[in-house]
Amino acid sequence: MGGADDLARTIAFSRRLFERISTRVEPSRFGRAFFHEGFPERYDSNFLLVERPVGAATAEQVASEADRLLSGLPHREIVVEDDGEGGRLALSLAEIGYRTDRLVVMVDRRDPDRVPTVRVQELSFEQVRPLHTEVLRRDPTTAGVADALAGFREVLVREAGARFFAARDEDVGRFASCCELYVQDGVAQVEDVNTLEELRGRGLARACVLRAVDEARRAGADLVFLHADASDWPQELYAKLGFDPIGHIWSFVRVPE
Helix, strand or coil: CCHHHHHHHHHHHHHHHHHHCCCEEEECCCEEEEECCCCCCCHHHCEEEECCCCCCCCHHHHHHHHHHHCCCCCCEEEEECCHHHHHHHHHHHHHCCCEEEEEEEEEECCCCCCCCCCCEEEECHHHHHHHHHHHHHHCCCCHHHHHHHHHCHHHHHHHHCCEEEEEEECCCCEEEEEEEEEEECCEEEEEEEEECHHHCCCCHHHHHHHHHHHHHHHCCCCEEEEEEECCCCHHHHHHHCCEEEEEEEEEEEECCC
């Protein structure tokens, strides 16, 4: 399959995942809005997904639709699947207070440049939860809701079969890096790759991602993908691990004042 086919499969995968982990879905002129009433503070569980071309609609009109659907929530998030539409809306949404993130969709297609010797373990959610919580508490944008955001993994385990892989740094004797894996209908996503900042550069994240890819293949996935910030360095690591870019999606977030 080519890049366009693979990109369409990743988008279909994400839509199914959103459906499974949401408690409510509302129709929109541009697509659908997804909600989880139990986690209103989680942006990625309460957002407008733009699934089809918005035509001549302006950024202000798209933002107004988000305001209507997400009324009662302090934040706004708009995810645009089409790269061209996202690019067209980006500047105007930024001007009305939205933070813009362009995400590159990367697919595992090649052998990694090297295979690390770091041991990776598959953990239960309760085993990996302390590391997730610490990562969230260290981030000023999520510190105040770290426990709730970490707790959402229980939903991901129950509804999406999330699996967790973690690497221990032997010098400090603790788990310091982890990632998640979701597999359905022959497609797999590696998600939420994190390493404690002071322990980066030791091959821990590399080992976790490659273990997740191996497990995805064992589970029958012929397509394994991940999302990376198009303006940040992790995409360079993923390229070394054998991932190639095939497209982009956009995320626009307006945080509470």
